Amino acid sequence: MNRRNLIKGFGFGIAAGTLGIVSKSDEVMANEYTKATKGLPALKITNVKAILTAPQRIRLCVVKVETSEPGLYGLGCATFNQRPLPVVAAVDKYLNPFAKGRDVDNIEDMWQNAYTSSYWRNGPVLNNALCGLDQALWDIKGKRANMPVYQLLGGKCRFAVDCYTHCGGRDFAQTERSVRRAMEEGFRHIRIQLGGYGSPHLSKTPAFKEAGFGLPSDSLMEPGPYVRATVKMFEHIRKACGDEVELLHDIHERIPPIQAINLIKQLEQYHPFFIEDPFAPEDNGYFRMLRQQTSVPIAMGELFNNPHEWTGLISERLIDFIRVHISQIGGLSVARKLAALCEWFNVRTAWHGPGDVSPVGHAANAHLDLAVSNFGIQEAVHFNDKTREVFPGSPTVKNGYMYVNEAPGFGVDINEELAAKFPLPDHPGYWRPVRRSDGTAVRP
Ligand code: MG
Numbered sequence: 001m002n003r004r005n006l007i008k009g010f011g012f013g014i015a016a017g018t019l020g021i022v023s024k025s026d027e028v029m030a031n032e033y034t035k036a037t038k039g040l041p042a043l044k045i046t047n048v049k050a051i052l053t054a055p056q057r058i059r060l061c062v063v064k065v066e067t068s069e070p071g072l073y074g075l076g077c078a079t080f081n082q083r084p085l086p087v088v089a090a091v092d093k094y095l096n097p098f099a100k101g102r103d104v105d106n107i108e109d110m111w112q113n114a115y116t117s118s119y120w121r122n123g124p125v126l127n128n129a130l131c132g133l134d135q136a137l138w139d140i141k142g143k144r145a146n147m148p149v150y151q152l153l154g155g156k157c158r159f160a161v162d163c164y165t166h167c168g169g170r171d172f173a174q175t176e177r178s179v180r181r182a183m184e185e186g187f188r189h190i191r192i193q194l195g196g197y198g199s200p201h202l203s204k205t206p207a208f209k210e211a212g213f214g215l216p217s218d219s220l221m222e223p224g225p226y227v228r229a230t231v232k233m234f235e236h237i238r239k240a241c242g243d244e245v246e247l248l249h250d251i252h253e254r255i256p257p258i259q260a261i262n263l264i265k266q267l268e269q270y271h272p273f274f275i276e277d278p279f280a281p282e283d284n285g286y287f288r289m290l291r292q293q294t295s296v297p298i299a300m301g302e303l304f305n306n307p308h309e310w311t312g313l314i315s316e317r318l319i320d321f322i323r324v325h326i327s328q329i330g331g332l333s334v335a336r337k338l339a340a341l342c343e344w345f346n347v348r349t350a351w352h353g354p355g356d357v358s359p360v361g362h363a364a365n366a367h368l369d370l371a372v373s374n375f376g377i378q379e380a381v382h383f384n385d386k387t388r389e390v391f392p393g394s395p396t397v398k399n400g401y402m403y404v405n406e407a408p409g410f411g412v413d414i415n416e417e418l419a420a421k422f423p424l425p426d427h428p429g430y431w432r433p434v435r436r437s438d439g440t441a442v443r444p
Contacts (some may be wrong), residue, residue: 009030009406010248011024011088014315014432017194018433023053024113024214024416025110025315032418034129037245039203040105040144041069042103042105043067043068043069043072043103043104043105043144044067044068044101044102044103044104045065045066045067045068045099045100045101045102045210045281046051046066046067046068046100046101047064047065047066047090047096047100048063048064048065048091048092048096048099048100048133048136049063049066049068049091049130049414050062050063050087050088050091050092050093050129051063051064051414051419051425052084052323052351052419052424053227053390053412053414053419053420053423054384054422054423054424054425055354055386055387055389055390055422056383056384056387056427057425058079058081058355058376059079059081059084059356059424059425060077060079060081060356060357060358060431061077061078061079061080061084061087061088061128061358062074062075062076062077062078062079062132062248063076063078063091063095063129063132063133063136064136064412064414064416065099065104065133065136065137065140066351067140067430068104069250069342072140072143072144073136074135074136074137074138074139074140074141074143074409075135075136075139075329075410075412075414076131076132076133076134076135076136076138076139076361076364076414077079077131077135077326077327077357077358077360077361077362077364078129078131078132078135079128079134079327079356079357079358079361080124080125080128080328080428081356081429082429082431083124083125083429084424084429085152086115086125086143087125087128087132088308090125090126090128090129091129091132091133094117094118094129095114095129095130095132095133097259098113098114098117099114099133099354102196104137104140104144105133105141105144106187106334107141107333107390108137110133110134110137111130111327111330111331111333111334113133114130114133115330117128121292122305122306122417123304123305127305127327127328127329127330127331128155128327128328129329130270130328130330131326131327131329131330131331131361132330132331133331133335134330134331134332134333135327135332135335135360135361135364135410137151138332138333138364138410139360139409139410140409141409141410142408142410143408143409144190144357145337145413146408147403147408148367148407148408148409148410149332149364149367149409149410150368150370150371150404151221151254152427153336153367153368153371153372154241155370155371156370156371157370157371157372157373157375157399158369158372158375159164160367160370160401160402160403161369161370161375161378161401161402161403161404162188162189162377162378162400162401163187163189163377163380163397163400163401163402164189164190164191164224164246164248164273164333164378164379164380164381165182165185165189165190165191165400166190166191166193167181167190167191167192167193167379168181168195168196169194169195170194171194171196171238172194172232172233172236172339175192175193175194175233175236175237176237176240176241178199178334179192179237179240179241179245180241183241183245185399185400186398186399186400186401187247187400188245188381188400189246189377189400190245190246190247190248190381191247191249191250191271191276192234192237192247192248192249193231193249193250194229194233194235196269197434198254200221201411206215206220206435206437207437207439208220208435208436208437209286211439212235213435214433214435214439215433217432217436218432218433218435219432219433219434219435220435220436220437221254221434221436222436222437223255223256223259223434223436224228224252224259225235226255227255227262227263228251229260229264230267231263231266231267232248233268234247234270234272235270238270242343243271243339244440246272246273247266247270247271247272247273248273248274248275248276248299249272249274249275249276249277249375250275251263251275251277251278252276252277252444253277253278253280253281253283253303253443254434254442254443254444257278257279257283258286260278260279260286260290261278261286261289261290261293261294263300263335264278264290264294264296265293265294265296265387267296268294269296269298270386272297273297273377274296274297274298274299274300274320274321274377275296275299276299276300277299277300277301277302277303277323278300279300280289280303280443280444281303281304281309282443284309284312284313287300287313287318288316288318288424290318291317291318293393297320297321298320298321299319299320299321299322299323300313300319300321300323300409301322301323301352302323302324302325302386303328303444304324304328304329305328305329305330307348310322310324310338311341313341313343314341314347315341315345317346317347319325319347320347320348320376321347321348321349321350321376321377322338322342322347322348322349322350323350323351323352324338324351324352325351325352325357326351326352326357326365327351327357327361328362332364332368333366335351335368336341336368336372337397337426339368339372339374340372340393342374343372343373343374346374347374348374348376348377349368349371349372349375349376350376350377350378350379351365351368351378351379352379353365353378353379353380353381354381355377356405357381357383359383359388359391359393359394359395359412360386360391360410360412361392362381362394362395363393363404363410363411363412364396364410366378366391366395366402366403366404367404369402370404380397380400380402381397382397386422389415389418390414390415390419390422391412391413391414391415392412392413392415393407393411393412393413394412395412431444
């Protein structure tokens with residue numbers, strides 16, 4: 001019986017029931033109705049495993065969830081480039097036995113129970129592992145529904161995902177050339193950094209190295225020169241490249257909060273699209289002070305992994321863009337709620353999208369970007385050919401817009417045989433120490 005006839009039959013059953021001529025019990029009818037509306041056979045999770053690969057020398061971790069339907073599986077991103085092995089243990093040794101045998105369909109129920117299954121929760125290791133499971137279940141849900149995930153989230157609010165790209169250089173001229181190239185490629189939003197996140201024009205042999213403090217590979221960062229050079233960089237790029245291109249910048253939490261406030265006030269005249277991560281998460285208390293002094297849009301949240309870190313900033317309207325790393329906060333199930341919270345406070349989304357998010361994770365970012373009305377901007381990524389071969393169906397960027405393919409789920413697959421040919425680099429991948437001239441450690 002098809003669904004429409006069954007509903008009709010159910011209606012008749014109720015009417016007939018009042019006349020006392022029903023042939024099936026209400027319970028039987030309700031069960032038939034439930035099965036028909038669900039329209040899908042019950043499926044169980046049969047295996048959850050982590051897959052590591054580094055086709056771009058970045059330690060990517062993807063979780064594969066297999067089901068009781070042969071050939072049906074889902075993929076989720078669990079990439080924590082600096083600590084991949086603990087994530088693998090959390091997935092293979094803990095989430096796999098926890099999830100095995102459970103219902104594939106009940107994503108929210110799975111998230112709630114898996115989240116508390118360690119009793120002590122949060123943190124990048126457990127949240128990344130949980131995201132891998134969570135996104136894989138959304139991928140499976142899309143495949144079962146024969147729809148891209150953005151359809152399950154309400155459908156498209158825009159035709160594609162507007163992106164910003166990264167530009168920089170050792171000096172102003174090199175940075176300018178980089179910006180011009182990106183503009184020619186069609187980017188309307190460009191993040192500018194002078195020498196990455198450091199102080200490139202300072203001595204290569206700072207005092208701490210000459211004194212033999214730390215290791216030769218430790219790098220230098222001095223707040224004063226950085227602030228002065230950043231203001232001049234904005235002045236240069238605005239003059240050289242005009243007023244129309246939207247400029248962004250990442251402070252990367254590296255300077256004392258009061259200096260960050262001072263820098264952002266100075267940048268206001270160059271009307272940045274946003275300034276990113278002005279303070280370390282430990283310094284959230286400074287946002288009110290910042291807000292009182294400048295109207296420069298603020299993006300925040302790359303290092304957040306606990307709702308206590310973002311709820312106050314959003315509800316008190318202290319930031320303009322939420323910029324969390326979706327796998328770091330526990331998955332798509334959390335991010336879609338976070339986007340909804342932001343909508344009521346006019347905070348826009350700008351999900352973290354660096355190289356250390358797998359193509360599956362970038363696709364998940366983009367599916368959410370397509371479906372939420374308060375989308376702001378997406379950080380674009382460049383996948384090399386090897387990465388695209390390992391992950392067929394990866395999102396593409398053209399004319400500054402990111403596109404997902406229309407395949408069911410997230411639309412990204414993995415070639416496991418090929419993935420195994422790109423093992424993790426020997427270096428453990430930790431964040432290298434950054435120091436001031438005298439050797440003092442600099443966050444993050
Ligand atoms: Mg950042």
